[in-house]
Amino acid sequence: QVQLQQWGAGLLRPSETLSLTCAVSGESFSDYYWSWIRQPPGKGLEWIGEINHSGSTKYNPSLKTRVTISVDTSMNHFSLKLSSVTAADTAVYYCARVESGSGYGPLDHWGQGTLVTVSP
Amino acid sequence: DIVMTQSPDSLAVSLGERATINCKSSQSVLFSSNKKNYLAWYQQKPGQPPKLLIDWASTRESGVPDRFSGSGSGTDFTLTISSLQAEDVAVYYCHQYYGDSYTFGQGTKLEIK
Numbered sequence: 001q002v003q004l005q006q007w008g009a010g011l012l013r014p015s016e017t018l019s020l021t022c023a024v025s026g027e028s029f030s031d032y033y034w035s036w037i038r039q040p041p042g043k044g045l046e047w048i049g050e051i052n053h054s055g056s057t058k059y060n061p062s063l064k065t066r067v068t069i070s071v072d073t074s075m076n077h078f079s080l081k082l083s084s085v086t087a088a089d090t091a092v093y094y095c096a097r098v099e100s101g102s103g104y105g106p107l108d109h110w111g112q113g114t115l116v117t118v119s120p
Numbered sequence: 121d122i123v124m125t126q127s128p129d130s131l132a133v134s135l136g137e138r139a140t141i142n143c144k145s146s147q148s149v150l151f152s153s154n155k156k157n158y159l160a161w162y163q164q165k166p167g168q169p170p171k172l173l174i175d176w177a178s179t180r181e182s183g184v185p186d187r188f189s190g191s192g193s194g195t196d197f198t199l200t201i202s203s204l205q206a207e208d209v210a211v212y213y214c215h216q217y218y219g220d221s222y223t224f225g226q227g228t229k230l231e232i233k
Contacts (some may be wrong), residue, residue, distance in 0.1 A: 032187050035222075044213065044224055044227045045170065045213055045215075045224040045226070045227075046224070047221065047222040047223065058220055058221070059221075060222075061121070062220055066176060096169075098216075099172075099175065104158060104217050104218070105177035105217055106160035106172055106176075106216070106217060107160070107162075107170070107172060108170035108172045108175075108181070110171075111169065112169065113169055
């Protein structure tokens, strides 16, 4: 059974860089794409981007200039960096597995979520 | 981006009654080469991550009760709960994974009447 465990800083100042990591266990890391999604408090879901084991990425165009998703296949980890954060980036951030080796699939396993708050 | 629009925004249904949530995409999410609709439904309860209920528009995930069903094709989709149970109170989201940028519906909050 695949498990995703995520961590990272929960409080940032404006203009800082958000950094989160998600560790995958229990399944073949290289057979899937891996995604980041966020959810502002009380609001809906926003897809941030995804990556596979070879580093092939897709990003949300609205965030593309500030987002970097990377992968460490030796550790079965993938990471999110979001630069120049503002209060609008305050959200619960989730990592998730894309149920597809092609990068087009539903999100079938999710991490527990990390609340990131941006405040002066 | 493909825009996903759900209706209604909120819904109150009596226990044991049918609940129906609609989702409309701004362009077709039916992939012609494999005849699959790239559309999923999720259930989210407070303080929890979303849970995948249905993918490919109508395929129920393992362990999901059979009172949940998905239908539709192209641009119009429906999630139906045939007999509402108390544990079904949640927010439900549709999600398209057809385009290079995934998008979600705004969510439908389902409550007990």
